[in-house]
Amino acid sequence: MSRMQWKRLLSPKRLGSSSPGTISPERSPFQRDFDRVIFSGAFRRLQNKTQVFPLVQADYVRTRLTHSLETSSIGRSLGTAAGVFLKKNYDLGDAQVSDVGAIVATAALSHDIGNPPLGHAGEEAIRYWFTTSPVAAEMHEQLSRDQICDFESYEGNAQGFRVLTVLEMPDQRGGMQLTCATLGTFAKYPSCSNPERPAPGAAGKKFNFFHSEKELFAEVADSCGLIGYGPFSYARHPLAYLMEAADDIAYLIVDFEDGARLGMIPQEEVESRYLSLLEDPGMASHLKEIVNPVRRTEYLRALVIGALVRGAAAVFTEKCDDFLNGTPGQPLTELLPCSPRLAELRARSAELIYNNRKVAEIIAAGFEMVSGMLDIFVPCVNELAAEKLGKRAASYRSRRMGAMMTGIREYLNDPAWCASPCARLLTVLDFISGMTDAYAISIYRKLKGIAL
DSSP, X not given: OOOOOHHHHTXXXXXXXXXXXXXXXXXXXXXXXXXHHHTSHHHHGGGGSBSSSTTOOOSSSOBHHHHHHHHHHHHHHHHHHHHHHHHHHSOOTTOOHHHHHHHHHHHHHHTTTTOOTTHHHHHHHHHXXXXXXXXXXXXXXXXXXXXXXXXHTOOHHHHHHHIIIIISSTTSTTTTOOBHHHHHHHOSSOBOSSOSSOOSGGGGSSOSOOGGGHHHHHHHHHHHTOOEEETTEEOOOTHHHHHHHHHHHHHHHHHHHHHHHTTSSOHHHHHHHHHHTSSOGGGGGGGGGOOOHHHHHHHHHHHHHHHHHHHHHHHHHHXXXXXXXXXXXXXXXXXXXXXXXXXXXXXXXXXXXXXXXXXXXHHHHHHHHHHHHHHHHXXXXXXXXXXXXXXXXXXXXXXXXXXXXXXXXXXXXXXHHHHOHHHHHHHHHHHHHTOOXXXXXXXXXXXXXXXX
């Protein structure tokens, strides 16, 4: 295996563009990536998507939007710290320290952009539907093994790559045409759903692109010089470890803070666990002067995030050569000295927050909602496509239901789309995955006649 090179890993080439890509000092292409994502419709919809607490009425608790912004902020700090080290020790070509920070910040900003309504429960609902629904069973015979694997193991990460490279700005190849460096960093699991040779380590746990986008990711991998394990299976871009660390730090620490605000976790436990994560508890000497419990938590949270950022950046510099060689690595947060205490925090979050009855009840209802919409919209789209191909007339019901789907008429004018079961199913998943929580509930109530 050849060693990856930073000059290629920081590729400014835009996916789908014929331009070779250049790094200009006045406005970095990686900063432009950030701007393109933050102004996109898909990113705006994260404001009403679940982070942990579905449909919560408290105005303080995080959504996917605020989580993504906080993760991006942590990612910029991690990337900039790493950039200082890289600039001193490697040839980065024209790239600057700030460019490394911008790449990680943009990848972190985008990391949840493909998540369906109700977060990971929405993903699981889609997988469950494809393996259990009679409607899905009818489609199995019309799909290839590769396509079946995509849907059986449906991934919000792969949907995110599809959003960035196909669905947003769909009239041009490469969609938003982000730089290959940013897209490479975005991919924590850089492989298809059923690679001949899966990536070892954490990179092989899931997948990051559907077979419909495999050639697009191959272009990213080639531009960045990612090490290949086999067809459509690659080593991680080294900066993906920083993006992953930013997400881990954000949700581990901040979910606990939100849990305290909602009364799920005692204030004393929050403070105790946060203090245990500091390199030196003396760093929190100002704590005794703060009386308000909310302010105490916010103060400690800021200290803890700062300490974890410093620690993760240091681990990255130690492991950098391993990452360049494609040696599979653990998440950076698992290599920190405080990692056992982070694991305890994660376990307590699962016990007190993620498995909380109120959270579970709403997620269970959402599970049925996502499955129910698939059972309605997939047959509807299949009927409309068959009618366009002159096979049989669509029912009145399917015509009315189809009118609720944004952009369906445009797809129906494409004979190739009408003839492709995979393309039709992806379109329905695009529609449902793009919904906010509130919109999904509104649509489902209308479909079921609960609300008009």
